[in-house]
Amino acid sequence: MIEIRFHGRGGQGAVVATKILATSVFLDGRYSQSFPAFGVERRGAPVTAFLRVDEKPIRIRTEIYEPDHLVVLDPLLVEQVPLANGLKKDGIIIINSNKKPVEFSDMFKGFRVATVPAGKIAVKYHLGSPQSPIVNTAILGAVAKVLGVVTPESLIEGIKTDVPAYTENNAAAAQEAYETVSNVVQL
Amino acid sequence: MRKVLTGNVAVAYGAMLSDVQVVAAYPITPQTTIIEELATMQADGLVDMDYIRVESEHSAMAACIGASMGGARAFTATCGQGLFLMHEMLHYATGARTPVVLANVNRAAAAPWTIWSDQTDSVSQRETGWIQLYCEGNQEVLDTTIMAFKIAESLRLPAMVVLDAFFLSHTSEPIDIPDREQVRDFLPPFDPGDLWLDPNNPRTFGGITMNDAYMEFRWQIQRDMEKAKAVITEVHEEFARVFGRKYHQVEAYQAEDADVVIVVSGTVASTSRDAIDLLREKGQQVGMVKLKTLRPFPREEIIETLKGKKKVAIIDRNFSPGATGIWAQEIRNALYELPEGDRPLIYGYIAGLGGRDISVKVIESIYQKTLKDNRPDDVDMWIGVNYV
Structure with a gap:
């Protein structure tokens, strides 16, 4: 079983991101489960969401404490939330950032990191506003490329199934992130 | 589809x-x-x-x-x-x-x-x-x-x-x-x-x-x-x-030869299946009973399923202040009529109130406590509470 934890802020689309991934993974013929840890439902508040992927039906129905990988939609969350808590040793952290992975050496020492400018890509495709872009579909392109938990074809299909608005733009954002995400760097 | x-x-x-x-x-x-x-x-x-x-x-x-x-x-x-x-x-x-x-x-x-x-x-x-x-x-x-x-x-x-x-x-x-x-x-x-x-x-x-x-x-x-x-x-x-999908009012999972049977309802049943499999891999004689119906309460089936078991651990994600968890109340009530030799010891646990997670680790710790203690400490035992 692969367990991935998403960290974002209300309005960035972390919860929908895990739902899209659950659908996409299922389209690849595997079992999936996504689940949000809601606090209060308000814009800007820290949000955690979870995704499980397995070859057999998933029975465990709890939060994820020791994720295989992390997806961080807003790296500034690190000041509020201990993001890497419980992350497995070889875990990969995918961060929405215009910076290079090596610039996160202090924050995520010992882990493997990839970065993708998901905010910039979302703005380019008019997803959300320039001040608060909806970065979920862009970050998923990076997840597909770096973690390989889903094929890019199924991801695009999943976006078409679960994203009723700006479907083409969201699919294009995922595609661009897939192509432009950085290499994975050991910090 | x-x-x-x-x-x-x-x-x-x-x-x-x-x-x-x-x-x-x-x-x-x-x-x-x-x-x-x-x-x-x-x-x-x-x-x-x-x-x-x-x-x-x-x-x-x-x-x-x-x-x-x-x-x-x-x-x-x-x-x-x-x-x-x-x-x-x-x-x-x-x-x-x-x-x-x-x-x-x-x-x-x-x-x-x-x-x-x-x-x-x-x-x-x-x-x-x-x-x-x-x-x-x-x-x-x-x-x-x-x-x-x-x-x-x-x-x-x-x-x-x-x-x-x-x-x-x-x-x-x-x-x-x-x-x-x-x-x-x-x-x-x-x-x-x-x-x-x-x-x-x-x-x-x-x-x-x-x-x-x-x-x-x-x-x-x-x-x-x-x-x-x-x-x-x-x-x-x-x-x-x-x-092609079968449901039960009372469903036993790996409970036949179990020394300790954990009784659960809702999603805790699903997570417990993983916990039971993990414990079984470690050689533990533990099983689970999932309850689907609170009303009508499946009294006869419960008696049949739990009769003769040594220890029964009930996890209640609810509580009646001044009494105990509700599933524990119901099960104690049903089993009382069994002759003493067939009547299991009941360990009532309160867990997961207000969305606190009932993880595989929590279920394992409930099993370990039930296995270790010759008698329950109390009529109900609260799991994971920071007493203040």
Whole structure:
């Protein structure tokens, strides 16, 4: 079983991101489960969401404490939330950032990191506003490329199934992130 | 057809496939997406129903009772505070013998304010005469919603489908959506016989009843609740024949040779299956019993399943202040009649209130404590509490 934890802020689309991934993974013929840890439902508040992927039906129905990988939609969350808590040793952290992975050496020492400018890509495709872009579909392109938990074809299909608005733009954002995400760097 | 759906959307599919005719509901987190989805289904022409927007949950249930008395298949959904507000009307639905189906998303009680899961809302309705069906996964949620109409209508008693907040309501997973025509064969339209409010043949029901008759009405409810045990089993069996998925009021998992049996309900049952498998791999003789029905309480089946076991650990995600967890109360009550040699020691645990996670580790620690202690420390034991 692969367990991935998403960290974002209300309005960035972390919860929908895990739902899209659950659908996409299922389209690849595997079992999936996504689940949000809601606090209060308000814009800007820290949000955690979870995704499980397995070859057999998933029975465990709890939060994820020791994720295989992390997806961080807003790296500034690190000041509020201990993001890497419980992350497995070889875990990969995918961060929405215009910076290079090596610039996160202090924050995520010992882990493997990839970065993708998901905010910039979302703005380019008019997803959300320039001040608060909806970065979920862009970050998923990076997840597909770096973690390989889903094929890019199924991801695009999943976006078409679960994203009723700006479907083409969201699919294009995922595609661009897939192509432009950085290499994975050991910090 | 298979799709990735949340538990709430699964409820909506269940109601839609059941050709529900009247929905009266009031939004409340984490239930809201059930009635949103049903409204979307109505707008898309997938279900031919009247949608009554009401000003409160009390009115929602009152409208459902009226619709049901008018001969319609009626449905509503709520949770937590909403179910508490409905309480008066829940009793009325039973007394009026209206087979309304209600989906309740388990939400803990305020104050302090919370939207997270525990069973206090539904177990607090234990005495209302509603059939209560608890679910462990989204497939079970969808299937149970369809079965609830069949069970309720054949007994003329209302039925509640119960699912955990967030752990099911907002969790997405692949589930099989039954074929609509197969559901129509399984669940024909509601037939109220001649007991309905027919405008062409006006009469009234439920008027003032003197003390020479009231008790008989109550006795009939009790008679039919006892009958419900056999009806639920029949409906489970028929559902399995048509759709290939079998449900049980009491389901034993790896319990045959177990020294310790953990008794659970809701999503904890699902997580416990993983915990039991892990413990079995380590050579531990542990099993699980999942309870689906709180009302009617499957007393005979419980006695049969737990008779002769050494230790039974009951995990209650609910609590009755001044007493114990509700499932523990019910099981102690049922097992008391066993001769002493066949009567297991009961370890009652309170866990997971207000959405606190009941993880595999928590279940393992409950097993270890039960195995180690020769007798329970107390009538109930609270797990993971920071005592202050």
